[in-house]
Amino acid sequence: MSDGDRAFDALFREQHPRLFRYLHRLGGDAELAADVSQETFVRLYRRSEPPDDPAAWLITVASNLFRNARAKRSRRARLLTPERGASAVGDAVPAPDAALVSDRRRAAVRAALETIPERDRRILLLRAEGYRYREIAAALHLNETSIGTLLARAKRAFRSAFGEAYHAS
């Protein structure tokens, strides 16, 4: 295995799970998230040179692919979960009441994400995946120094939307 392949493997192991998770949280569609995250890494591998900032490159490309793919699938868009397989393998089966609360909470989280402005949603979810401000700024074409402020605003918007969605359900 070449040094390049080893580097690619390491990057893949580190970045693929978080990219998938980010896309899934962003759109609520695991199938789409899997397709887009895979295609993003295919495109990364096809590059003749690695990007200067691989994490930012991955988010940027994935976001573009995601936007295009989601537009095509808009007729299938689902605003609310739950979807099949939403709980991890091995989770204990919750009691009926607990399951109800859990489903209600999950639906409220999804609804809140769909309610807040797209930029807020992306900043919130990218930071939740541990992306650095520099990477978020590069991917969303923002000024790095404004990320903290935008993040605080996005959290407020989410908290408010979540409260409304939860109590409305």
Next chain:
Amino acid sequence: MHLDDGGIQALLHGELGADAERWEGHVERCPVCRTRLEEARADEAELSTALRSLDVPAPSLSADAVRALARGGLGAGPRWRPWRVAAGVALAIAAAGALYALPGSPLRRAVEALRDSPPAAEAPAPTAAGHESGVALRIGSDFTVAFDSPGVADTVWVVVADDSLLSIRADRPASFRSRPDRLTVSGPEGTRYRLLVPREAPRVRIEADGRPLLEVRSGAPGPELPEDSEGARALPLGG
């Protein structure tokens, strides 16, 4: 002077850069900022819990699989090296067939289909990021790739690869059904396929509508099909 909202977030995330030490010292002395930082930390933990409630397991995809897809794609660009196509993604089925969806295929459905061990697993569908489609699978000692009702202009380029998986990619949305000894492929009129056959596979047969077209034995497709400059052999499927 207190930290503003953005500063609190930046401090929480270790993003204050050269100012970090100064502000950390300030927060130690300032009860207002300390309280706000603690609230921000608690808020972040709550948000994290909320978001985790949405999560599903990530698909089992390997870097090897991505490399295979990148190298095997039709029109893949400068990195396309037909004789060096590596293995693809694989989800092993115990004895032989394993089906794995390439870009645009419903991965989760494929996984579920495999887990339930049906006689065939669908892996079709338009892609998320284009119109190509394909599968990669681990095959047994005797395997058939069958093209179902190919159009007159359909062609498959057969490439023998130093790889452990058989993979096929179509330049249009095609459907793929697998059994341990057989892969059935169906695509729209005019589809071009690139089939990568593992060099070590003892026997791979290619059929179109039940007609035997080609047999590859231990990496040797036979002399009747001349290979092009890239080592691919064009095999018309129609007629």
